Amino acid sequence: MHIPLRAALFAVALSSTATVRAQTASLTLEQAVRRAIEASPRNAAARARGEVLTAARAQAETRPAASVDILAENFGVGGAELNRQIQIGATYNQRIERGAKRDARIALTEGDRGVAAAEATVSLLDLAQRVQRLFVEVEATTMAVTLAEEQLGIARQLQREVQRRVDGARDPLFAGTRARTQLAEAEVDLEIAEHARDAAMIRLTAMWNGVPAGLRVAADDFLKFEDAVAVSPSPADLPIYAARRRRADAAIALERSNARTDPTLSGGPRFIGTGDFAIVAGVSLPLRNRALNAANIARAQAEQRQIDADLAVERFDRERAIALAAEIVEESRHEAEAVRDRVIPGLVRTLAEVRAGYARGGFSFLDVSTAQTALATGRRRLIDAARRHHEAGVELDRLTGRYLSLVQEAR
Numbered sequence: 001m002h003i004p005l006r007a008a009l010f011a012v013a014l015s016s017t018a019t020v021r022a023q024t025a026s027l028t029l030e031q032a033v034r035r036a037i038e039a040s041p042r043n044a045a046a047r048a049r050g051e052v053l054t055a056a057r058a059q060a061e062t063r064p065a066a067s068v069d070i071l072a073e074n075f076g077v078g079g080a081e082l083n084r085q086i087q088i089g090a091t092y093n094q095r096i097e098r099g100a101k102r103d104a105r106i107a108l109t110e111g112d113r114g115v116a117a118a119e120a121t122v123s124l125l126d127l128a129q130r131v132q133r134l135f136v137e138v139e140a141t142t143m144a145v146t147l148a149e150e151q152l153g154i155a156r157q158l159q160r161e162v163q164r165r166v167d168g169a170r171d172p173l174f175a176g177t178r179a180r181t182q183l184a185e186a187e188v189d190l191e192i193a194e195h196a197r198d199a200a201m202i203r204l205t206a207m208w209n210g211v212p213a214g215l216r217v218a219a220d221d222f223l224k225f226e227d228a229v230a231v232s233p234s235p236a237d238l239p240i241y242a243a244r245r246r247r248a249d250a251a252i253a254l255e256r257s258n259a260r261t262d263p264t265l266s267g268g269p270r271f272i273g274t275g276d277f278a279i280v281a282g283v284s285l286p287l288r289n290r291a292l293n294a295a296n297i298a299r300a301q302a303e304q305r306q307i308d309a310d311l312a313v314e315r316f317d318r319e320r321a322i323a324l325a326a327e328i329v330e331e332s333r334h335e336a337e338a339v340r341d342r343v344i345p346g347l348v349r350t351l352a353e354v355r356a357g358y359a360r361g362g363f364s365f366l367d368v369s370t371a372q373t374a375l376a377t378g379r380r381r382l383i384d385a386a387r388r389h390h391e392a393g394v395e396l397d398r399l400t401g402r403y404l405s406l407v408q409e410a411r
Helices: 005-013 029-039 042-061 101-167 173-208 238-257 290-359 365-400 404-410
Strands: 067-073 087-095 264-272 277-284
Touching: 029 042, 029 101, 029 173, 029 404, 042 101, 067 264, 087 277, 101 173, 101 238, 101 290, 101 365, 101 404, 173 365, 238 290, 290 365
Parallel strands: none
Antiparallel strands: 067 087, 087 264, 264 277
């Protein structure tokens, strides 16, 4: 029996004997990610953190509060002469900020807001990665169900063929027993595959507190593979370090502005026991603590250098992680394509030819059973290779921020 290569490929990998119910809807990866992000409490947490930092910015914009001092002097026991020396005064005091401290405080809070926004994006990318992994698991288990159904169909056909030969006394009784056992094994394998698919679907929909009822994931693209392309580190993770760098710059600017002392101007009336009235004014200038200020600046500069060093380490590690993930993508793609295009079609043809020869009496049941087992093993190998390929693709997508735009749209 001759089976064309393309027809054999689709018969093995993509066809399904089960009819999908009309009320079920196909769930795409993009839809799954959107649902998970919309249902995630990370959005509420990010908004709450944003509100805190907005309040912190408003706080940073405020100027130093003024104060009022009231002073009474020369109260005592001493007669009229002492009473003439009584003085009651009030002064209004205002500290004057110098060195652009207010602008430096605002810049520091803006730096905190930038870091918070970048970290929120990365957190959602991590969530999207988990959804993508679960989606791949559902695809793999769905494909396993399809192939288990194919295997069950072959086992049923073979069992009928063997039973006819046993009934015609052309094969021993054990052949019929073995064929029925293989049919039972195929039925059990299908049950296990369906259970694994349903469990994977439950885990996926749990990411948005949903239920799998009415949803299905099509595995049509599971056996389609993409080459790993040259990519750069994620445009989402690295901006965290840029935001931290800007905050460190703002921290240094604030410490340098604190090097300038702030004078306090005061003024107000003074009433004297003689009935006289006077106006008093003054200025207070605190002394600088040069050593403390220098230490604060040095610490802020050290933190800036640490951020630069962390960025260099992150780039170094990420580039190598990307190279490793891309290599795994290519390796698993090569294996999966080889099994799909070269091994499976040969196994399908072998089984068809052995069955045809068996029907003519040219082969034994053992030959058919061996060919059937080899096809089942080849299919499992194909699913395993395809799963490794897609899982490596998930890692590569996360490292390169492939779904950044999707995450940003879903926020």
